[in-house]
């Protein structure tokens with residue numbers, strides 16, 4: 001196991017994770033002792049428009065994958081329209097490999113609750129929802145407990161801290177459908193309908209929850225708001241890069257010595273993250289990895305020094321996504337890994353549009369054939385052709401994301417496919433998997 005050098009340790013910038021190791025950090029008493037709710041007191045003395053400007057000045061970008069500027073999104077909410085406004089927190093974390101929001105809600109739920117109150121005040125919302133993944137029972141319990149504690153202390157409800165501002169906050173558990181992480185499907189689900197994406201425009205900023213102006217933000221985005229209010233935009237921008245400001249929680253999993261969450265300034269490289277995580281597991285050498293979950297194109301060992309910010313990863317041909325950094329070694333098979341991800345997308349496709357519903361179904365069949373030793377060279381063309389017909393033609397991002405590992409694994413690891421097709425690699429699946437595939 002490698003020991004990180006001091007200059008690499010300096011890349012760690014614990015902001016959202018700084019309380020995680022404190023005993024009982026999820027209780028309101030501990031949170032208050034560690035600066036908790038100080039940002040809310042400060043924010044309630046400011047004009048809501050000034051808070052929106054502060055978030056714009058900080059350069060904060062959404063932590064859910066798309067990286068959209070948060071202050072700009074808040075600024076889209078029309079004012080003086082006489083309609084109710086809503087803040088909805090997307091806590092439906094379900095992307096394979098992604099595990100930054102659930103630990104945040106488990107270890108430090110008040111950071112999210114405080115961020116919700118400030119953000120709601122800024123967009124003039126009187127009601128907010130946290131939509132949490134149905135399987136995340138423990139995190140939901142912690143969150144509900146934190147919300148009750150906040151009500152009991154006067155941080156939620158009527159006339160918050162005697163400011164005249166009222167806010168009701170509801171924690172809503174979903175039913176475990178990955179598609180409900182897509183913001184308009186989430187809104188449909190929250191309204192009690194089947195969770196499927198909506199046609200846009202109109203956008204949630206004007207026609208969101210109950211056809212009213214709505215901001216949908218990720219957990220990490222909202223939890224970043226209190227530290228920005230306390231520390232200021234310049235402090236936030238002192239971390240990260242010019243266009244990707246602030247710290248980011250990178251989730252390392254797979255063949256790494258110490259998997260877990262590492263919060264670093266944006267722009268850190270995988271080489272540095274691996275050093276912080278003690279290196280690869282003994283006997284394993286890096287072969288491929290995802291920079292931001294299974295919906296992002298794979299990168300290879302040659303990309304160790306790519307800056308992990310929005311622009312750096314895009315320049316390398318991938319997407320920063322959810323910063324779920326899944327590490328695979330020379331003992332892992334990119335064809336099999338891609339097949340497993342495709343099984344996931346096939347299962348989670350909501351079925352609304354043909355390219356994603358049918359395309360993923362057929363690609364899973366082709367992969368099973370290749371992995372059972374019955375693939376043909378034409379199968380590789382079929383895969384690329386299918387991806388061509390899914391990418392940009394699907395109703396939402398799930399379809400596009402499903403193609404990422406297929407096209408990138410064929411770009412970097414075509415020989416692995418050929419080894420199955422030409423009989424040099426033993427089949428990984430039995431022929432039985434082809435029956436009814």
Ligand code: SF4
Nearest residue numbers: 351352353356396399
């Ligand atoms: Fe549903 Fe897939 Fe179409 Fe998205 S791309 S709407 S998940 S079928």
